[in-house]
Every structure is written in C-alpha cells, then in structure tokens.
Amino acid sequence: MSKSNFTRRGLLKTGAVTGAGLAMPTIFTSGAMAFTNEPTGDTVTFGFNVPQTGPYADEGLDELRAQELAIEHINGMGDGGMLNTFSSKALGGDGIMGKKAAFVTGDTQTKSDAARASAKSMIEKDGVVMINGGSSSGVAVAVQGLCQEAGIIFMAGLTHSNDTTGKDRKANGFRHFFNAYMSGAALAPVLKNAYGTDRRAYHLTADYTWGWTQQESIQSATEALGWETVNNVMTPVGAGDFSSYITPVLNSGADVLILNHYGGDMINSLTQAVQFGLRDAQANGKNFEIVVPLYSELMAAGAGENIKGVYGSMNWNWQLTDPGTQAFVKSFGEKYGRPPSNSAHTCYVQTLLYADAVTRAGSFNPCAVAEALEGFEFDGMGNGPVLYRAEDHQCFKDVLVMKGADNPTTEYDTLEIVEQTPVSQVTYEPNHPMFGGDEASLGECNDGA
Amino acid sequence: MKMLGLSRKDTTFLLIVIALTLFTPILLQPFPEGSGLATFNAGYPDLMQRFAIFGIFAIGFNILFGLTGYLSFGHAAFLGVGSYSVVWMYKLLGYSVVPGILLAVVVSAVFALVIGFISLRRSGIYFSILTLAFAQMSYNLAYSVLTPLTNGETGLQVYTNDPQVLMGENSPTSPHFFGIVMNESSKLNVGGWEFTFNNGYYFTAIVAILVFYLSMRIFRSPFGLMLRAIKTNQTRLNYTGLNSRPYTLAAFVISGMYAGLAGALMASMDPLAGAERMQWTASGEVVLMTILGGAGTLMGPILGAGFIKYFENIFSKINDNMLHQWFAWMPDGIENFLIGVSHFFVGKSWHLTLGLLFMLVVIFLPGGLVEGGQRIARRFRSRKSKDDGSEAQTQPAE
Numbered sequence: 001m002s003k004s005n006f007t008r009r010g011l012l013k014t015g016a017v018t019g020a021g022l023a024m025p026t027i028f029t030s031g032a033m034a035f036t037n038e039p040t041g042d043t044v045t046f047g048f049n050v051p052q053t054g055p056y057a058d059e060g061l062d063e064l065r066a067q068e069l070a071i072e073h074i075n076g077m078g079d080g081g082m083l084n085t086f087s088s089k090a091l092g093g094d095g096i097m098g099k100k101a102a103f104v105t106g107d108t109q110t111k112s113d114a115a116r117a118s119a120k121s122m123i124e125k126d127g128v129v130m131i132n133g134g135s136s137s138g139v140a141v142a143v144q145g146l147c148q149e150a151g152i153i154f155m156a157g158l159t160h161s162n163d164t165t166g167k168d169r170k171a172n173g174f175r176h177f178f179n180a181y182m183s184g185a186a187l188a189p190v191l192k193n194a195y196g197t198d199r200r201a202y203h204l205t206a207d208y209t210w211g212w213t214q215q216e217s218i219q220s221a222t223e224a225l226g227w228e229t230v231n232n233v234m235t236p237v238g239a240g241d242f243s244s245y246i247t248p249v250l251n252s253g254a255d256v257l258i259l260n261h262y263g264g265d266m267i268n269s270l271t272q273a274v275q276f277g278l279r280d281a282q283a284n285g286k287n288f289e290i291v292v293p294l295y296s297e298l299m300a301a302g303a304g305e306n307i308k309g310v311y312g313s314m315n316w317n318w319q320l321t322d323p324g325t326q327a328f329v330k331s332f333g334e335k336y337g338r339p340p341s342n343s344a345h346t347c348y349v350q351t352l353l354y355a356d357a358v359t360r361a362g363s364f365n366p367c368a369v370a371e372a373l374e375g376f377e378f379d380g381m382g383n384g385p386v387l388y389r390a391e392d393h394q395c396f397k398d399v400l401v402m403k404g405a406d407n408p409t410t411e412y413d414t415l416e417i418v419e420q421t422p423v424s425q426v427t428y429e430p431n432h433p434m435f436g437g438d439e440a441s442l443g444e445c446n447d448g449a
Numbered sequence: 450m451k452m453l454g455l456s457r458k459d460t461t462f463l464l465i466v467i468a469l470t471l472f473t474p475i476l477l478q479p480f481p482e483g484s485g486l487a488t489f490n491a492g493y494p495d496l497m498q499r500f501a502i503f504g505i506f507a508i509g510f511n512i513l514f515g516l517t518g519y520l521s522f523g524h525a526a527f528l529g530v531g532s533y534s535v536v537w538m539y540k541l542l543g544y545s546v547v548p549g550i551l552l553a554v555v556v557s558a559v560f561a562l563v564i565g566f567i568s569l570r571r572s573g574i575y576f577s578i579l580t581l582a583f584a585q586m587s588y589n590l591a592y593s594v595l596t597p598l599t600n601g602e603t604g605l606q607v608y609t610n611d612p613q614v615l616m617g618e619n620s621p622t623s624p625h626f627f628g629i630v631m632n633e634s635s636k637l638n639v640g641g642w643e644f645t646f647n648n649g650y651y652f653t654a655i656v657a658i659l660v661f662y663l664s665m666r667i668f669r670s671p672f673g674l675m676l677r678a679i680k681t682n683q684t685r686l687n688y689t690g691l692n693s694r695p696y697t698l699a700a701f702v703i704s705g706m707y708a709g710l711a712g713a714l715m716a717s718m719d720p721l722a723g724a725e726r727m728q729w730t731a732s733g734e735v736v737l738m739t740i741l742g743g744a745g746t747l748m749g750p751i752l753g754a755g756f757i758k759y760f761e762n763i764f765s766k767i768n769d770n771m772l773h774q775w776f777a778w779m780p781d782g783i784e785n786f787l788i789g790v791s792h793f794f795v796g797k798s799w800h801l802t803l804g805l806l807f808m809l810v811v812i813f814l815p816g817g818l819v820e821g822g823q824r825i826a827r828r829f830r831s832r833k834s835k836d837d838g839s840e841a842q843t844q845p846a847e
Contacts (some may be wrong), residue, residue: 052765052797061797085662107765107797112604112723120719121762124645138602142721145606149623149632149720163603189824207593210604236589352625443609 031253036363036389036448037127037152044099044327044364046071046351047122049143051159054110055238055263056135058298060410063133063157065336066344073331074101081331082352085324087395089231090359091352097359104231108134113141119143123150129364130155130354132347137161137210144173146358151448153366155350158343160262160294162213164418165394167436171445172366174373174393176353176386177346178426180214181434183293183313184221186399186421190311195256195289197226204245204269206261207234214260216434218293225352230254236264241271242252255283258291266292285339295402297341300414307404307414314400316345316382317417339412349381353388367445385423391430393442399426459665464749466661470654473497474644479748481641485775486530494634494647496623497720500755501653502711507738507750508657508664513700514736515745516673518680522577522732523564523584527557529591529727531712533598536605536722539624543615544607546631546652546717557709558702565701569694572683588727604723624717631718645665649718649827656714660707663761665747667703672784676700708735741810743817752818762801767795773840 039045047068072078078091083091096103104126106118115134122128131147131306132155134140140159147154148170156164156416158177160183165175184449191199201222205215211234219229228251237246242278247268249257257278261269273279273290282289292299295312316331318339328348332340340348353373358364361372374390398420431438455463469476478492491497507546510524534556535549540547568579599605607613624631631649638644662826667673678686687695716722725731734757742753772791776784794802814820 053800057797103620104766105768105769105796107799111725112602112721113725113726116496116719116721117499117762118765121493121766124495125490125493136602138604138723141603142606143721145721146719168603168606208595209600210602234593237592265538441609 011108011389017028026214034449036365036377037123037129039099039129039364041128042099043114044096045126045128046101046103046354047119047126047128047131048103048134048347049106049108049115049119049122049131051110051139052105053109053136054108056110056158058339059135059296060108060133060382061156062341063135063347066332066340067103067132067349067351069104069332069335070348070355071101072350074355077336079327079331080246082324082349082381084391086352086356087379088356088360090356096355097362097364101353101355104301108136108139108143110136110139112335115139115143118147118148123147123152124164128152128369128383129366130355130369132350133388135343137164138208139173139327140164140175141168144168144170148172148443148446151366151446153354154368155348155354157350159189161210162217162434165208165392166434167440169394169436169440169442171370171393174350174353174370174388174395176350176395177215178397178399180210180217180293180296181428181432182399182426183214184217185426185428186313186401187218187291187293187311188221188225190224190401191291191423192225193243194311194362195286199225199227199256199286200230200254200284201227201258201259202230202249203232204242204253205232205234206237206265207384208423209236210262211237212262213434218258218260218291226302227256235261235269236289237267240268242272245269246273246278246279248344249273249278250276250281250283253282253284255286256289256291256359258293259315260293262294262296263299264302270303270310271306279309280284282424290382295415296343297412297415300404301411302432303404303412304426308406310404310428312415314402314415315402316343317342317402317415318345319417320400322382322384324380325425328382335406339407345382352381353378365447367447369444384420389430392440396423396427453662454830455618456671459669461820462747463662463665467658470658473500473654474646474650478642478644480510482643483641488767489645489773491759492645492761493631493806494645494650495718496758497647497650497715498653499758501657502622502714503652503735503738503754503758504751505657505660505714506663506688506708506711506735507742507754508516508747509704509711510735511623511704511739511744511746511750512664512667512676512703512707514739515750515766517697517700519569519572519697519701520577520706521568521580521701521717522729522736523568523580523582524704524708524735525727525729525731526564526587527560527700527708528712528715528720528731529724530557531561531709531714532716532722532726533591533605533712534709535716535721536607539607539613539716539720540605540611541614543613544621544624544720545615546626546713550713550717553709553713553716554593555734556704557712558706560709561705562698565698569697569701581732584727585729588729590726591724599722599724602724604721624649624720626717634679638779653718656710660710661747664707672696681693711815727745737807741807741817743819746817746819749817749819752842753803756806756818757803760799760806763794764799764802765797769796 050063073081097163108115130153135158140156144154154173162180205211230340259269280290292312295314357369361368376388379385386397401419402415403418408414474492480492504596531553534553538549621630631717634645634647641796738753739750745747772788776787
C-alpha cells in the first residue's frame with residue numbers, strides 16, 4: 001500500500017464512524033406533520049408546473065405570467081386584479097392566513113413522466129401544498145393522480161379532455177377549465193343556426209385520449225341536430241402533413257370538415273384544408289364549411305388568415321366586458337404589455353380559488369380545502385356565476401363560442417365572440433357515459449397523514 | 450481482499466460503489482435547508498430513485514453499446530414494456546412489486562429477443578435505424594391503437610375498481626416490497642441539514658448494486674471478451690469461423706432486460722406508466738448518458754445518468770425570482786446583467802446548459818466524465834508519490 005496515511009480503508013472506516021456518531025444523538029422523525037407539507041414557517045409554497053419546453057411552451061409561459069400575477073395579488077402587491085371583483089371576500093391581500101405566498105416553478109415538457117418528476121420534486125423538496133398547471137390532458141391526469149397519492153391539492157390548468165373530471169377524476173383534483181362535452185354542447189346550436197340541420201360531417205381526429213373524447217362529444221352533439229357523420233379518420237399526433245387526409249374529404253359526400261386537433265396539428269391541418277380550396281368548394285349544393293371545436297389565441301395567431309369565419313369554442317376571452325375580465329386584463333396588460341390568454345386566465349383563477357378556499361376553510365389541510373371548494377358558487381372571475389360541482393370537481397359556467405374575425409385590427413383580436421352559451425345548456429349529469437358513467441368515482445380525499 | 454469472484458481491484462471498486470450508493474442521501478444534501486444554495490441539493494427521494502433507476506438503464510445499455518459497439522436507438526421500448534408490466538400486475542394482483550418486476554424482466558427479454566433477432570441482421574447505422582423504428586412503432590401503438598392495454602396518452606394507472614385479487618384487508622395501498630412501502634421515508638435532522646432516507650431509494654439502490662455487480666462479472670468474463678472482440682473487428686471474428694450473432698443477440702437481450710428492470714422500478718416507485726417513456730427522445734437520452742459518462746467503462750454510464758437527471762430536475766426549476774434572490778446583494782447594474790446572462794442557462798433553457806456541457810465533454814474528454822476523473826487522479830498521483838502504482842486507481846480504464 002502507499003505510504004500516505006489517507007487510505008481507502010481508513011476513509012471508509014472514518015466515514016462509517018462519523019456517520020454512526022452523527023446518527024446517535026438525533027431522532028429520526030417521520031410523519032410528524034398533520035398532513036403532507038403542512039406549512040410551519042411564515043410562507044406557504046405553491047408549485048407551478050407548466051410546459052416551458054415542447055409544443056405547448058408558449059401557453060405554459062403565459063400561464064406562468066398569470067400565476068406570478070396571482071401570487072402578487074394574494075400578497076397585496078399590484079392593483080389586486082380579480083380580487084376586487086371576486087364574490088368571496090375572504091382574501092384580504094395580506095397573504096393566506098397570515099402567511100406570505102411563495103412559489104416554485106417546474107417544466108412538464110408536455111410529457112407525463114417529466115411532469116410527474118417535476119411535481120414530485122416540488123412536493124418532496126420544496127414542500128408545496130398545491131400544484132397548479134398542465135397544458136395537456138395526459139399531463140393533467142398524471143399529475144392529478146400523483147397529487148392524490150401524495151396528499152396535496154391539484155388545481156388543473158389547461159386540460160380539455162372529458163377524462164380529467166370524468167373517468168380519471170380524483171378527490172384531490174379540481175378543474176376550472178371547460179371540457180370537450182361542453183364544447184360540443186355549446187357549438188351545436190350555433191352550428192345549427194349557421195349551417196342548418198341537414199349537414200354531413202367528416203371528422204379528422206388527433207389519435208389520442210383528448211382527440212377521441214372531443215370527437216365523441218362533437219359527433220353526439222351534431223347528430224342530435226340531425227347531422228350525419230360521414231367518416232371519422234384518426235391522424236397521428238404531430239403529423240405535420242395532413243394533405244393525404246384532406247384529399248379524400250371533398251369526394252366523400254361531406255359538406256362540413258371538423259378538425260379535432262389542437263396546437264400545431266390544428267394550425268397545419270386547417271392551413272392545408274384552406275389551401276386545398278375546401279372553404280371555396282361546394283358540396284351537396286351548399287358551401288363547404290370547416291369547424292375547429294377547441295380554439296386558443298395561440299392557434300388563432302398561428303393559423304393567421306385561414307381562421308376567418310371558422311367556428312370554435314373557448315373557456316374565456318379577454319374581449320369580454322364584465323368587471324372581472326376588465327380588472328384582470330388591466331393588471332395583466334400593465335405588467336406584461338399584452339392581453340392574457342385563455343390558459344393564463346384559468347391558471348390565475350385557479351390559484352386565487354385555492355387561496356380563497358384555504359382562507360374560508362381556515363386550514364391548509366387538503367381535505368378541508370377540498371370541502372371548501374366542493375359546491376362552491378362564485379362570481380366576478382370573468383365567466384359569470386360559476387359552480388364547482390361537488391360530485392366531479394368540475395366548474396360549470398358559460399362557454400364562449402368563437403369565430404375567426406373577418407377584420408382583425410391587432411394580433412390579439414383574431415377571434416371574435418359569437419355567443420355566450422349559458423351554463424344550463426352545457427351541464428350534464430356526473431354519471432354521464434362520456435364521463436366514466438356510474439363507475440367513475442372521486443375516491444377518498446387524501447391528506448397524506 | 451477478494452470476494453464474489455472479483456479481483457482485488459474490482460472488489461475495492463465495488464465496495465466504494467456500495468458505500469457511495471448507501472450514503473447518497475447524505476452526499477447529495479451538501480447545503481443546509483433554507484440557505485440560498487439549498488436549491489442545488491438533490492437528496493430528495495424522487496431524484497435519488499431516478500439516479501439509481503437510470504443508472505441501471507445506462508449500465509444495461511452499456512453492455513450492448515460499450516462492449517459490442519452496437520448502437521441501439523430503441524432501448525426506451527423495453528423501459529416502457531417493463532413499466533406497463535408492473536402496472537398491470539398492480540391492477541390484477543395488488544401493490545406488491547415482486548410479481549411485476551419478474552414479469553417485466555421476462556416480457557422485456559421476449560421483446561428484446563424478437564427485436565434483436567430481426568435488427569441484428571444488420572450492423573452499424575442500419576441496426577440503429579431498425580431499433581429506432583421498432584421503438585417508435587411501440588410508442589405509436591401504445592399511444593393510440595393499444596389504448597385498451599396502455600390507456601394511451603393518459604398513461605396506465607390503477608383504479609379503485611381494478612380486481613387486485615391478492616390485496617388483503619391491511620395491504621398497503623401503494624407499491625411495497627413485502628410490506629416495506631416504497632414512498633415512506635425517515636428524516637434525519639442534523640443542525641440545519643435534513644437528510645431523507647427513503648425506502649424506495651434503498652430498494653432501487655440495492656437492485657442497482659446487484660445489477661452493477663452482474664455487469665462487472667459480464668465485463669470480466671470470457672463472454673465479455675467475446676463481445677469486445679466483436680466491437681474491435683467483427684469481420685475478422687467472422688472469418689475465424691465464429692458465428693458472432695448469438696453473442697450479440699445475448700448482449701442485446703441482457704441489455705433489454707436491464708432496461709425492462711429499470712422500467713419496472715420506475716413503475717415500482719410511481720405506479721403509472723406513460724407512453725412517452727418509449728419515445729425516441731428517451732432512447733436518445735440513454736445514449737447521451739452513456740457517452741457523457743464514458744462508454745465502455747463500468748462507472749461511466751451511472752455518472753452520465755446522474756449528471757443528466759440532475760440538470761433536468763434541478764436546473765429546470767431555477768427561475769428569475771431565485772436569480773434575483775441570489776444576486777440581490779450586488780449593485781443593480783451588475784445584478785441585472787448577471788440575471789440577464791444566467792437567464793439563458795436555467796429554467797426553460799436547461800437544455801442549452803446541458804447541451805453545452807455535453808459538447809465540452811465530447812470535445813475535451815472523449816472518454817466521458819470517467820476520463821476526466823482519471824486525468825485528475827493521475828495528476829494527483831504524479832504529484833504525491835511516484836511509487837504509488839496502479840493501486841490507488843479506483844476506476845478501471847477500459
């Protein structure tokens with residue numbers, strides 16, 4: 001061996017002895033908290049888990065802006081935004097139950113695995129009591145399941161699939177955003193007025209959970225009008241080129257094309273459909289029409305000219321004129337110099353709703369918070385009167401039917417509001433077959449204790 | 450000191466690896482809680498589990514790539530197959546991880562046998578493309594057509610109405626190994642430090658040590674030598690009258706089983722299996738891990754796996770708010786400048802940092818991080834004493 005007195009064996013021995021020595025006088029603590037991540041200091045931490053890279057990164061970044069704004073308003077900085085118009089006055093702009101709100105951020109990469117890893121690090125390392133975000137239904141369902149297991153609250157962000165509050169609903173998860181069923185129910189009457197009851201629809205559907213629930217919802221809503229469904233073709237996600245799917249549409253006998261696509265897929269498929277001359281075509285003696293059931297500002301901007309006159313639906317739009325919307329658009333615009341998006345709005349509202357529920361419950365315990373949110377009715381958040389239904393943790397509110405504007409003046413008003421479909425028209429039973437039927441259950445609330 | 454059929458040097462090496470693995474929860478927590486640098490602590494259960502799991506994945510990949518030189522771009526498929534097997538066992542039998550892990554290894558071996566049998570008819574780039582095609586096919590099938598089996602985009606998970614026939618009254622309701630619940634931890638508070646000793650981590654760590662030992666034996670065996678001969682010159686090997694395909698197929702299956710085991714452990718820590726686990730990016734990641742750490746070395750892939758997972762989980766979480774806190778003591782101009790610069794390397798730009806480091810490693814340390822370690826060790830040795838010889842070398846060069 002070497003002459004150095006720094007040997008491996010010596011090092012190992014010393015290490016072991018030191019380790020044992022350190023361990024002796026201390027007590028192993030485990031499960032000392034009343035519930036997962038009970039905040040003990042003078043701050044309480046939220047986790048904002050959004051896609052910062054990948055296909056939905058732009059939406060994720062807008063969500064982050066809104067979440068940061070919500071934290072400011074909760075802590076009494078800025079002009080208070082929607083806290084001034086919110087019907088519940090529990091929050092006083094002095095933090096939450098005397099604690100200052102803080103946040104950590106993470107990148108979901110729009111992948112369930114990465115999202116769960118990021119959420120886990122927030123729970124295990126940063127001690128968050130609530131996670132908000134997720135710009136994809138797959139990610140939202142995955143993170144919701146994780147929060148349920150860990151015993152914290154999940155406030156879903158942009159997730160439109162029926163499953164999030166349908167067959168995958170969880171006691172610790174809440175969704176403010178609307179869903180595919182509501183899109184179908186809201187669009188149907190508008191489509192009836194615009195295009196009549198004698199139409200033949202051709203569906204192109206993104207081949208995954210969200211696409212299917214979306215297609216199923218629209219098909220049943222339009223068939224109830226008397227429309228006929230000619231065909232439903234599945235397209236791979238991220239296909240890029242849809243020309244081979246669009247070519248057969250014109251000769252299929254259909255006169256409406258419904259694009260159950262989102263994000264980049266929708267931009268590509270719509271652009272190509274327009275380039276193929278579908279909008280100018282005639283079929284069955286009628287003008288050929290295109291419908292995009294779920295819109296977002298980002299997609300509208302991406303599709304440019306092509307969306308003119310195309311119908312779709314949204315959860316919220318900054319062009320609404322109620323006081324809540326105006327307050328939010330004002331403080332968001334002042335801070336970031338642009339109007340907030342649909343997804344930014346839902347994340348902002350979810351953060352405030354959580355903070356408010358904690359204050360009303362008087363506890364950060366997830367089960368107490370869940371109880372405060374269940375059946376909660378509120379107003380002044382931009383959507384009119386809203387109910388957080390207790391049976392499936394889904395918000396029920398008016399849905400916006402949108403149309404591509406004919407003469408947009410800026411890059412932010414490429415969509416115009418056609419109709420505000422009243423909540424009664426989009427409400428369904430909690431055990432609706434599209435939402436898991438009678439088998440779907442929230443399970444037990446878990447506080448991690 | 451020789452044991453378990455290892456040479457003296459390897460025994461020491463194995464013991465060091467065991468010690469490092471067991472003390473990971475302490476070693477990865479160098480900064481006290483509440484200090485500004487606590488963000489850089491990595492000693493929380495999920496990340497430690499990932500270190501061990503991706504370590505296993507990379508060790509297995511290295512048996513194929515490091516020894517035979519066959520570059521597979523489809524190893525993520527086995528990872529996914531392993532995860533799905535385990536979750537199905539949860540759904541059908543109950544939350545014990547044992548049946549799932551066994552099934553996962555068997556199923557991934559069968560998958561690897563089929564894919565390997567076809568892909569290994571070609572070598573070089575054609576082999577890589579074939580494996581990539583198979584993996585991408587598995588991913589697309591899992592994402593859409595096979596949804597009844599995989600639950601598509603949402604990911605396979607356990608529902609309350611699943612049969613779970615082996616679940617008793619008092620069985621734990623999350624993954625466990627004979628009653629040891631994976632997500633339970635003990636915490637140790639020393640001064641300002643908090644160390645988390647997680648059951649799941651120790652389970653994965655012990656499995657990792659076992660498969661590390663196995664890979665060590667493979668590296669040192671005649672079989673390993675044969676694999677290296679294939680890497681060096683397969684044509685010459687064929688001309689000597691040896692059929693090299695059974696050897697490459699065996700290496701492919703073994704490495705597929707490692708990947709399946711890693712996938713199984715992922716689902717053992719977190720009872721969900723998603724299709725993205727099979728995407729080509731996941732296959733690419735393990736290639737990066739192996740090259741970054743040092744292909745063909747025993748320790749390299751583990752280092753590479755740790756390195757990449759650390760960046761993915763720690764750097765991606767640093768946001769501008771934290772930067773403001775760190776640099777708040779500086780004069781405003783410098784503060785804003787520093788934040789502006791660092792903004793491009795943290796948070797959503799963590800890919801950039803990782804990419805730059807990867808380039809630096811590949812350009813200046815072609816042998817990966819292991820080569821860096823060896824260079825440092827060599828410098829120390831030459832400075833300290835000339836007669837130290839090779840004994841102080843802890844990392845075998847390949």
